[in-house]
Amino acid sequence: MKVAIIGGTGYGAVELARFLQGHPYAELTTIISHSQDGVSFSEVYPHMAEIIDQSMESLDVEALSKKVNLVFFATPSNVSKDIAPALVEQGVTCIDLSGDFRLDSPLLYQTWYGAPAAEQDYLDQAVYGLSEIYRQEIKEAKLIANPGCYPTATLLGLIPAIQEKFITHQSIIVDGKTGVSGAGRGLSLPVHFSEMNDNTKAYKLGVHKHIPEMERFLTKEAKDSVQVNFTPHIVPMTRGIMTTIYADLQEEITQSEIEAFYQAFYQNAPFVRIRKSGSIPSTKEVYGSNYCDIALHVDKRTGKLIIVSVIDNLVKGAAGQAIQNMNIMNDWDEMAGLNVAPIYP
Numbered sequence: 362m363k364v365a366i367i368g369g370t371g372y373g374a375v376e377l378a379r380f381l382q383g384h385p386y387a388e389l390t391t392i393i394s395h396s397q398d399g400v401s402f403s404e405v406y407p408h409m410a411e412i413i414d415q416s417m418e419s420l421d422v423e424a425l426s427k428k429v430n431l432v433f434f435a436t437p438s439n440v441s442k443d444i445a446p447a448l449v450e451q452g453v454t455c456i457d458l459s460g461d462f463r464l465d466s467p468l469l470y471q472t473w474y475g476a477p478a479a480e481q482d483y484l485d486q487a488v489y490g491l492s493e494i495y496r497q498e499i500k501e502a503k504l505i506a507n508p509g510c511y512p513t514a515t516l517l518g519l520i521p522a523i524q525e526k527f528i529t530h531q532s533i534i535v536d537g538k539t540g541v542s543g544a545g546r547g548l549s550l551p552v553h554f555s556e557m558n559d560n561t562k563a564y565k566l567g568v569h570k571h572i573p574e575m576e577r578f579l580t581k582e583a584k585d586s587v588q589v590n591f592t593p594h595i596v597p598m599t600r601g602i603m604t605t606i607y608a609d610l611q612e613e614i615t616q617s618e619i620e621a622f623y624q625a626f627y628q629n630a631p632f633v634r635i636r637k638s639g640s641i642p643s644t645k646e647v648y649g650s651n652y653c654d655i656a657l658h659v660d661k662r663t664g665k666l667i668i669v670s671v672i673d674n675l676v677k678g679a680a681g682q683a684i685q686n687m688n689i690m691n692d693w694d695e696m697a698g699l700n701v702a703p704i705y706p
């Protein structure tokens with residue numbers, strides 16, 4: 362199957378390229394770049410020399426739709442919403458790493474992204490690509506809204522407990538930490554070395570665009586309105602997301618019961634690993650891989666469930682999950698091209 366990437370020089374794109382070059386059934390035939398049209402991919406990313414040397418191209422939707430079966434958008438928000446619909450109409454499957462199709466309400470999109478949304482028809486037909494939860498819908502989709510990095514870690518950690526009503530729907534606190542690559546490759550003052558090294562910062566208090574995304578899918582799974590307090594922090598590491606989640610338990614449950622429940626919930630999910638009591642995951646333990654590692658702690662003293670969920674923001678939080686979704690859509694082995702162990706140390 363022939364695939365293309367749009368947004369060729371960004372971090373999402375280079376991570377897609379890394380996994381696609383070893384994929385057994387998909388071939389990366391086209392890389393689109395609006396800033397480096399005509400330049401070889403390995404000139405921008407020399408670590409890809411003699412692996413992917415092809416020249417990047419400018420975007421021509423008509424020509425692209427004749428050349429490939431599937432397109433990954435690794436573009437900033439407010440780009441795919443104007444391009445993906447035309448590709449979908451031409452029969453090309455689109456998987457969008459940005460947030461353009463993750464919310465179904467144009468008003469919510471305008472509020473949180475500060476720009477007009479995609480047409481309602483496309484917001485309605487887009488399937489949210491949280492692979493482990495929406496596998497059946499993903500199989501049928503033509504347009505995938507690949508989840509955000511923080512929502513991936515948060516939702517995989519919370520959905521089993523919220524579906525099963527182990528926790529209440531109020532007072533859920535999500536404390537998130539991200540590595541600097543989450544901000545993309547573009548240069549900006551806050552991620553400048555001397556601003557970021559030896560430093561940790563909270564940002565976008567109460568206004569992060571991942572809040573409505575988390576709430577949309579927690580509400581869907583709870584069948585009741587759910588709100589979260591989410592505070593993201595940026596920490597001086599290259600990759601990784603850790604979300605530490607606090608929720609009120611609404612029924613008596615023991616540590617071993619909740620662990621057993623999560624183990625069973627994810628028994629057919631090869632990329633979700635539930636830790637045994639006492640083993641707390643760190644971001645390095647999933648580095649470079651598509652795994653999401655989850656630890657659970659029943660705090661009897663405070664009546665809270667504490668969940669720690671870690672992923673690599675560029676893999677399970679972006680490119681890896683996008684390829685996992687492509688695999689699911691094509692009835693391929695879900696792990697095809699992604700079956701790599703984390704890099705450690």
Ligand SMILES: NC(=O)C1=CN([C@@H]2O[C@H](COP(=O)(O)OP(=O)(O)OC[C@H]3O[C@@H](n4cnc5c(N)ncnc54)[C@H](OP(=O)(O)O)[C@@H]3O)[C@@H](O)[C@H]2O)C=CC1
Pocket residue numbers: 367368369370371372373374393394395396397434435436437438440458459460508509510542543544545546547674675678679
């Ligand atoms: N980094 C991460 O951890 C995660 C990122 N995402 C999302 O994935 C998408 C890509 O992120 P990432 O790769 O990190 O970002 P980068 O900033 O590294 O790359 C984005 C690329 O998009 C292209 N681009 C930039 N502006 C425009 C524009 N106006 N029109 C068309 N193309 C443009 C550029 O490539 P070129 O000039 O070659 O076209 C640019 O390199 C974003 O929506 C991001 O929010 C999602 C989850 C995690």
Ligand SMILES: CC(=O)N[C@@H](CCC(=O)OP(=O)(O)O)C(=O)O
Pocket residue numbers: 458459460508509510539540541542543544570571593595
């Ligand atoms: C450090 C940093 O800035 N991280 C980004 C990560 C989010 C992201 O990449 O956005 P989408 O997944 O929604 O497209 C942020 O917090 O906005």
